[in-house]
Amino acid sequence: MAQISLAVAASHAPGLIGMFDVAPEQSQRVVSSAYGELARQIREADLDVIIMIANDHMANNRIREYPDFVVGLAPEHRGPAEFFKDWLGCGEYAVPGRPDVGTEILNGLSRRGVRVTASRENLNFDDNVSVPVVKTQIESSGVALVPILQNVTVPPFPDQDRCYEIGRHLAEVIREDLPDDLRVGLFATGGMSHEPGGVRDFWIDEDFDRWFLGLLSNGDHDKVLREISVDRLEEAGSGGTGELLSWILVMGAIGERRCDVLGYTAWDQWRCGIGTVSWDMTPDPVGAKGGDR
Amino acid sequence: MAQISLAVAASHAPGLIGMFDVAPEQSQRVVSSAYGELARQIREADLDVIIMIANDHMANNRIREYPDFVVGLAPEHRGPAEFFKDWLGCGEYAVPGRPDVGTEILNGLSRRGVRVTASRENLNFDDNVSVPVVKTQIESSGVALVPILQNVTVPPFPDQDRCYEIGRHLAEVIREDLPDDLRVGLFATGGMSHEPGGVRDFWIDEDFDRWFLGLLSNGDHDKVLREISVDRLEEAGSGGTGELLSWILVMGAIGERRCDVLGYTAWDQWRCGIGTVSWDMTPDPVGAKGGDR
Amino acid sequence: MSLDDINLALVSHDLVQDLKWDAELREQFVADEASVLDRYDLTPAERTAIEERDFRALYDLGFHPYLGAQFARILFANNRSGATSAVEQLLASIRQEPLGGPGTVTK
Amino acid sequence: MSLDDINLALVSHDLVQDLKWDAELREQFVADEASVLDRYDLTPAERTAIEERDFRALYDLGFHPYLGAQFARILFANNRSGATSAVEQLLASIRQEPLGGPGTVTK
Ligand SMILES: [Fe+3]
Numbered sequence A, B: 001m002a003q004i005s006l007a008v009a010a011s012h013a014p015g016l017i018g019m020f021d022v023a024p025e026q027s028q029r030v031v032s033s034a035y036g037e038l039a040r041q042i043r044e045a046d047l048d049v050i051i052m053i054a055n056d057h058m059a060n061n062r063i064r065e066y067p068d069f070v071v072g073l074a075p076e077h078r079g080p081a082e083f084f085k086d087w088l089g090c091g092e093y094a095v096p097g098r099p100d101v102g103t104e105i106l107n108g109l110s111r112r113g114v115r116v117t118a119s120r121e122n123l124n125f126d127d128n129v130s131v132p133v134v135k136t137q138i139e140s141s142g143v144a145l146v147p148i149l150q151n152v153t154v155p156p157f158p159d160q161d162r163c164y165e166i167g168r169h170l171a172e173v174i175r176e177d178l179p180d181d182l183r184v185g186l187f188a189t190g191g192m193s194h195e196p197g198g199v200r201d202f203w204i205d206e207d208f209d210r211w212f213l214g215l216l217s218n219g220d221h222d223k224v225l226r227e228i229s230v231d232r233l234e235e236a237g238s239g240g241t242g243e244l245l246s247w248i249l250v251m252g253a254i255g256e257r258r259c260d261v262l263g264y265t266a267w268d269q270w271r272c273g274i275g276t277v278s279w280d281m282t283p284d285p286v287g288a289k290g291g292d293r
Numbered sequence C, D: 001m002s003l004d005d006i007n008l009a010l011v012s013h014d015l016v017q018d019l020k021w022d023a024e025l026r027e028q029f030v031a032d033e034a035s036v037l038d039r040y041d042l043t044p045a046e047r048t049a050i051e052e053r054d055f056r057a058l059y060d061l062g063f064h065p066y067l068g069a070q071f072a073r074i075l076f077a078n079n080r081s082g083a084t085s086a087v088e089q090l091l092a093s094i095r096q097e098p099l100g101g102p103g104t105v106t107k
């Protein structure tokens, strides 16, 4: 029985790398501290593999042939994809994959009624995977990666209830189908509020973001699922804020757990509210309400 | 408001063309009469377009990237695909497409919560589309075609309840989104009992097939949905009999209607029970129980 | 501009996705835009919207805003870190405001 | 051999799908099977099952039966109408019976 030893979530935005130095000092400080803490937690959790739930930005499939979940089965994950290199302003990275783990996820989720697709080729990664990998130093940690790219922007996509349920299925796959004693990290990346390419681009709904983080640290998942509908997410930034569905999927996988907010900042030129959290995955966490371990 | 002017269903099997002459005379007679009647109904219904719901036999997508529904948007649909020409033993055909109708179906179903993909290229057709097109003389009828290829064999696929519901959505798209006065035919193709490539290949579950046709002519759709589960379909032939889900999708689109069984025959060398039905789509059908028109 | 109004069949999406998947096509597009557009089965309305950098029109045809931001980086030759000026030009178009008008964000 | 036991990641599926999508590859396969198999990242168990026409083993690895019937048409060189003999050889293998044994259908 494999176990989930780490569960974290963090925003991605190209500017976090390429426009880091020109950001206000306070925003730089929040980001350095929060992503640095995630890097430390990843190193210390002694993980075998990180399953990264990241939204796809139409970088891997035609919009009229768009899958809801794509599991990366490549033996090595390299990025960023060519078009995004200059835009991100980061160097190249290569992280070992775990095709065996990816295969179990593909088949395990399929058997549990979730339509999932998979690719044996290296997927195209833009800021979705590149920013968290670079900012939390996953390459140098030596931990393997299984990316799961999620559709949150080409309707119809799975809503908050379905994403939470899919998270529960993923936890079951981890427990029942993955190798014994495998130490798994879950990393959700996406959000917070933004509206890429929309009329409200550059606007960040700071009130929404802080309220969302507050909901998470209260740890009442029923309330989160009641309040965070797709309509509510769209209101806080069409086509972008819905990336928080990856956070909700991870919440489904771990159940109710104590949640630490590691930082939040909103600078309009990053075009996205930047937040990071870490859930307490110690075996008997203080304040755990009996989640789905 | 477009209307559904014809609704029919028929089996496909490669042998219906290539091995027709060697079949027992009685089987030949049933097939000639039933498919001939379908050809006549198609000619007389004065249709603008036939929407053909046919299962895909893994001819268009990798099995690990498998969509549940693919709408064909090509301006012309040509077949059979190269690998299947000798096997089918039929000539080539070309039927005009209706990309505008296909586009409305793609967007209309998507807006109604059904994940659908679409291709602007000519799709690969094997016996699924080729046999009904050739046997019911659609090419010479001059009616345009919009194929919808359905997944009924790569789990998880939509079950009978979901297929029925998707049929209702399709009817709504036809009523609300297609051009006024467009006369639409629905043609389901697949089944009846068979187990292609499985240990029971060559076996036909004649009892199941006749019972299924009886259920349809009784016209109680609730009962059909209760009795015809995916498990029951698998029992009557794994991976093949489930093609009857296309019939159920069409039933969802038309609601309860009088259903004529045009013929049934089972010859083991065709490796598939062959059945055909036509539902009564006259505006005020005798015996209609108020279906979803 | 709700996500529900997106036209999944729109050929312009293919153009933008191909451009981001293929550096060589991008070079050809910059050198001779018309010859690249000719290869796509665009409707006259799509083609005009692209030629005139009219993102408002393109969005009204059902173009996905996310691909809009990426297309702007190519059309306005600004694919460096953040690509702020490209997005500002995109915004001016969809808001139908002149660049530097009241909707423009301050730096 | 329930559909739920299919291994969606199995590389053998790619081989069979490529063979049916590509007549030239099919010719190469018939002329020099090993050189085509070399191009696919098959596990040793998959490769042996294919080389020995052991469909029972292939199915046990999670191969989809529908592609099994198509693969049989290629492996047993019988892609004419109905392809009855190819399917009979497939059946003998998955039933682990000699051809013409009790499980064979009568003509
Ligand atoms: Fe994103």
Ligand SMILES: [Fe+3]
Pocket (backbone or CB within 6 Å): B012, B055, B057, B128, B190, B191, B243
């Ligand atoms: Fe079929």
